Amino acid sequence: MKIIYSTTTKLRLLSQFQNVNESLKVFYHNIGAGSLKRWIQQYLTGGLANLERPVHNRRYPKKLKLRAVRDYRNHRLPTKEILLKYDIRGLSQLRNWVILYNNGKEPVRKRVRKMGRKVSYDEKIEIVKWVLKHNHDYKQAA
Known part of the structure; x- marks a missing residue:
């Protein structure tokens, strides 16, 4: 079961980590070192707002996805x-786009097919x- 930490808990743990002279592997309190690394990176890149759990998934334009994938593949940017x-x-997210691109697909958002109109019981x-x-007619013809 995945534990979801509040923004204040993340911030408290990050400030505790900053104040101790321990390595990441020694410090964590039943939290994966990968999670702490991700929180640190998120905080450094976007501050407190980046630690907050988003309400909705973020959408990226197709052009941005393609540029990011091309930078990853061609320029070998870290x-x-x-x-x-x-x-x-x-x-x-970037890895998923690269996988799609490498498989010959464009990294675009999947479109969810809309359902048809409602059908009444009598129509069903x-x-x-029918x-x-x-x-039955098809089986007889075969």
């Missing part, structure tokens, strides 16, 4: 610089009757 340059919240019965009739 990932931290790419995250800062394009204001990308997490490394996993008519649809089932399918059964035509399915």
Whole structure:
């Protein structure tokens, strides 16, 4: 089960870490070292606002995604610089875009297919009757 820490807890732990002379691996209080590293990076890049858990997922324009992926692939910029340059919240986001790009797909947001119109109960019965009739005709023809 993933534990979600409040912004104040994250800030308190980061200030505690700053005040002790221990390595990251020794310091953490049942928190993964990766989480602490991520919080430190988020705080350094965007301050307190970057530690807050976003209410909604962030959306990135297609052009920004392509530029970030190309910088990663062609210019071999360090990932931290790419995250800062394009204001990308997490490394996993960039990695997902790179994987999509490497597989020949553009790193664009998936479109959710809209559902069709509502069908009444009577219409559903008519649809089932039609399918059964035509399915029966199809089987006889085969």
